[in-house]
Structures are given as C-alpha cells and as structure tokens.
Amino acid sequence: MGGIQWRYLGEDAIEISNISSSIHVQLGLRDYLKGFPKLGIVSFMLTDKTLTLVSEKYGFMSVSHIIDRVAAYQHKVDENVMLPLSIIPICYDEAFALDQLKLEGICKLDYEEIISLHLNAEYTVAMFGFMPGFPYLNGLPLSLSIPRLKSPRKIIPKGSVAIANEMCGIYPNQTPGGWHIIGRSPLSLFDPLKDDVLPLKLGQRVKFQRISKKDFDGFTPN
Amino acid sequence: MDLPLIRIINSGNLSTLQAASRFGFSDFGIPESGFQDKISAQLANWLVGNKRFNTLIESYANYFEFEVINDCSMGVQGACSEIRINGQSVSLDQGHHLTVNDRIQLFNNTHGAILYLAMTGGFTGTEVLGSTATDITNGLGGLNGLPLASQDILKGSKFNTPRQTRSIPEGLLSRRYFSKNVTVHVIAGPEAYLFTKEVIDNFYSHAFVLSAEISRVGYRLTGHPIYADSYNIPSKTVLPGTIQIPPSGDPIILMADGPVTGGYPRMGVVAKVDQPILAQLRSGGRVRFLACLPEDARLREANQRQWIEELYHK
Numbered sequence: 001m002g003g004i005q006w007r008y009l010g011e012d013a014i015e016i017s018n019i020s021s022s023i024h025v026q027l028g029l030r031d032y033l034k035g036f037p038k039l040g041i042v043s044f045m046l047t048d049k050t051l052t053l054v055s056e057k058y059g060f061m062s063v064s065h066i067i068d069r070v071a072a073y074q075h076k077v078d079e080n081v082m083l084p085l086s087i088i089p090i091c092y093d094e095a096f097a098l099d100q101l102k103l104e105g106i107c108k109l110d111y112e113e114i115i116s117l118h119l120n121a122e123y124t125v126a127m128f129g130f131m132p133g134f135p136y137l138n139g140l141p142l143s144l145s146i147p148r149l150k151s152p153r154k155i156i157p158k159g160s161v162a163i164a165n166e167m168c169g170i171y172p173n174q175t176p177g178g179w180h181i182i183g184r185s186p187l188s189l190f191d192p193l194k195d196d197v198l199p200l201k202l203g204q205r206v207k208f209q210r211i212s213k214k215d216f217d218g219f220t221p222n
Numbered sequence: 223m224d225l226p227l228i229r230i231i232n233s234g235n236l237s238t239l240q241a242a243s244r245f246g247f248s249d250f251g252i253p254e255s256g257f258q259d260k261i262s263a264q265l266a267n268w269l270v271g272n273k274r275f276n277t278l279i280e281s282y283a284n285y286f287e288f289e290v291i292n293d294c295s296m297g298v299q300g301a302c303s304e305i306r307i308n309g310q311s312v313s314l315d316q317g318h319h320l321t322v323n324d325r326i327q328l329f330n331n332t333h334g335a336i337l338y339l340a341m342t343g344g345f346t347g348t349e350v351l352g353s354t355a356t357d358i359t360n361g362l363g364g365l366n367g368l369p370l371a372s373q374d375i376l377k378g379s380k381f382n383t384p385r386q387t388r389s390i391p392e393g394l395l396s397r398r399y400f401s402k403n404v405t406v407h408v409i410a411g412p413e414a415y416l417f418t419k420e421v422i423d424n425f426y427s428h429a430f431v432l433s434a435e436i437s438r439v440g441y442r443l444t445g446h447p448i449y450a451d452s453y454n455i456p457s458k459t460v461l462p463g464t465i466q467i468p469p470s471g472d473p474i475i476l477m478a479d480g481p482v483t484g485g486y487p488r489m490g491v492v493a494k495v496d497q498p499i500l501a502q503l504r505s506g507g508r509v510r511f512l513a514c515l516p517e518d519a520r521l522r523e524a525n526q527r528q529w530i531e532e533l534y535h536k
Contacts, residue, residue: 007412010461010491011519015412045248045459047483052459128251129457129483132360136457165456173360190250192350192362198250 004067013043013054014063016070021049023126023138023203025075032073039066046202047127083204085122088170088185090161090208091216096184098153098160103180106146115210117141118182123168123206128198133172133190135200140168152178159184161208186211186219224346224377226291231325233372234283236438239345239364242275244353248482254462255355255363258438258478258501259336262300262396264530266338269297269317269388274534276344277354279370281337282436286328290320294378295342295387299396301334301502315395317387334400334502335436343379357479359439394533399499402507403429406496407514407522408465411488412458416450417467424448425489429508430473436505438479443509447471450487460484463492463500465511475500493519495526 006016019026029051030044040056053066092115094100100111107114123137130136145166153176156162160171162179169179172190185208190198200206211219230237240263243256257263257280264274272278297317298305305312306327312318320326330337347354347364356364365374414422430443448467460466464476466486475492476484492500493514503509 008409008491008516009412009459009488010409010463011493011516011523013459013461015459017412043246043248045482047458048456050458054461127457127483128249129459130251130481132247132250132252132362134251192252197351202249 237281
C-alpha cells in the first residue's frame, strides 16, 4: 500500500490523509476515483488534506484496491476547468461586525486595517461543512489568523462572515457558532429547493466586495 | 392525491417525520438524518406492509396521542409500553386497523427512548434532496422542516387500504435490546493516537452516563471525563456514531442529524449494528464501550441486515 496513509472512520469509511493541500489536486483525485465505480465508493468528502471515502453497503471489501488507485493517481496541471471568480458582497458595518472590538484587540490592528487585509485577499473554497452550505475559505492573511472564540456564541445571524484558524467562513443560516464575526453578506449561500443548491463550488476562487449598510439593506438577490 | 390521516393531539418530545436518509450530500455540508433506530423503524413499517424506508413518525414521547381522520392501519415499534385504541389496550406487536374518529394513545415506560409509528403507505413529507427525513436543525424535509406539534394534521397516501395485519415474531421485538445499561462496540477513530494508552484503557473500561443533553444531533456523555493530549486539529469528516472528545472531557456521540465535519478529536465510531441500541438509551442510562475491528462490525451488521431482509421477503 505504498506510502499512502489511511485510517478507518467506522467500519464503512476510510480516510486518506496527507494528500496535497491543493484543492485542485484533491478534486482531481476525487474525480479520478469516481471513474472506478467498481470500488463501491458512494460518498467523497474533502477536508484539510484529507479525503474521506464511504463504501457501499457491506463495507470495504477492497481497501487495498482503493489505496492502489490513490497511489496511481497523477495530477495533470490545468486538468480542471477554472471556475469563474465569485464576488461576495460584504458589509463591515458595526451592526454586523459583532466581534470588531475583539478582532482589533487580538490582531492589534484598527478595523479599517483589518477590513483592507480581508478585502485584499483572494480565497479558495476548500470544503463545505459544519452546516449546509458553510464554505471553508482558504487564503486568510496570517495577520488575521486567530483561534476560535473561547465559548461559542448561541446565535450567529444568517450571512455572517467569520474568521478563525487561517480560515474564513460564511454562515448560510442562523446557528450557534464559534468563529469571530467580521461582517455580513446579503447573499444566499444555500437553497435546497433550487437546482443550484450551492452557488459556491469546491475549488472556486472568492473575493469579497465591500458594500455599505444602505446597499446591504437594499440588496436583492438575483 | 393525499388524504389527511391523523391529527396529533399530544406530540410529546422531539417528534419528527423520518425516512430513508438524505445520504450523499455530506460534501455540501448536509447531514444524513433518517431513522436513529433503524431496526425499530423497519419493524414498524413491516407491521403495516410498507417498504422498509417509508416515511413514519419518530418520537421521544413518553405519551403520544392522536385522532384518526381517515381509515388507516398503524404499526408501532420501539419504545412503547402500551397502546390504547379508544381507551382499550391492544397488542403492542401487531398492526391495527383504525377507523375515523378513533383516538389512539401511546405510552412509554420502557427503558427505550424512541418510538416509531408507521401507517400503511407512509406519511407524506416534503422531499428535499431526495429524502423526506426531517432535519430540524437545518429546517429540511418532514413537515416544513419542523418537529411535529399538537394539532398538526399528517397526510398519507389515499391508497392506504389496510392489508393483512402482521405480528412481529417473538424473537425480533425491538424492545429486546432496551436496557438501563448497554454495551456498544466501537471502532478506533482516526485521532485515537492523540490519547495515551492509559486514557484509552480508561475509556474502554468505565461506564459513562448519558446526560440530559440528547437530541438527534448528538448525545453527550458524562461521569468519566476523557482528555486528549492535544485539541489542535483541523475540522475533519464526522459520521453518525462518531465519538468526539471536546476539551471539557465529556464525550459527544454524533447522531443522525449530526454535522458532517467536526474539530474535536475522534476517539472512535460506534459500530452501525449497535447504533440503534445507543439511540434507545435514556438519559441517566449507562453505556460501556467495547473495542472492535471493522471486519467484525461489518459482519455483525450484515447479519442484522439479513434477518430484516428475510423478514421482509417472507
């Protein structure tokens, strides 16, 4: 089984760890494995350099077959069609930036500096998790990389944009949660009744665009 | 066309419509949902001639009451100690034909937590991403994504003509695995390496108490805190049955509506075959963990599936 590292997650799933940190390589490997239906894999989940594979019904009769395929995968650059850059409107008004004071304190920056760091970065959708449609965005500047809140907030409003641990995320619905809230987006990120359930896609590049409170209030999703 | 079948008079605690899980959307961040005790649920559906995953009611109620709006047939399994139809006690382990205006009361003083109530043809629920299972955390499926409440009217297929009533064979009753003290098998998790051998030995040799914090998202255990060497790990995939160890030391076992990723060390995963036993434990009950290999867990699950399939194909 070569140098591939893997572990069980329950009897029906394995996790292959330390695959590339590039989401494009991760997606390439996932799509490559999808090309072998006989492996019996029914669910593919990407999280931080890790690919979790859930097997069909009676379990993994063929872990070694899967590992062999993983070992055989060779990523060809530019194999993936680049998705268009997604622009996400964000309002940093103090009514929305619930953790403004904390962020200023921890990062030792004033809020306009924090905003400009956040706005200038380009992000990549690395995974969805925590709740339906919650995108984990890679690319947060290191100077904004801070630990989670010590105790989670009971209610985080829908659309809140938040940061923690080198990641930026957007809460698609109201929920409890533990990330620092930097602003709010009026965009709808999860609608199970639409054909396009998630407007953002894995691997897609994302930039934030600042809008005023007035624009936020008048925002109509198209 | 659907017909209104019943009106709920007392919905009890945490009652939802459940069905086949919303499987295959974990990469969108969407939980599986579905039956927490697959055995009891499938037995309830079998009692009324349904398919295994027809939409039914799952409830943590100690008391559930409804009245019948249109004739239908009912099958109850799981945590129920008495069924009364218009005040008369009837058998627990067979299907019952109900007629308009009947009043049905379900009581639970068993050691189990969850009852299942199926109607011939199944209840009607909102289908979201291929499943009618309710996920109340995210407002998906079921009856508008909400838990069932008193006065709710549940619809069902108008083709719910009663078929022959069935009785569950004695050895297969779901009540047989309800207990105040349960043992469940656990497959070592990906972060087991973050715990010292001593801590792991402790984990597998002490009983934990199920706290009052139970929901379809997770069950929190208490009474025997477990500590990892480090908690500094990125969020990784979690599945129903995953045992997470947060810094407080009180393990959280994720259930059917659990999130798809979690950032706490994953000590292990409860074997699928034993997940119904765990789901049925009541607050205050005790659970012990027994280490097992994935192959053994798979074999036992295959046996469990086999007897259910045989029952359905008889």
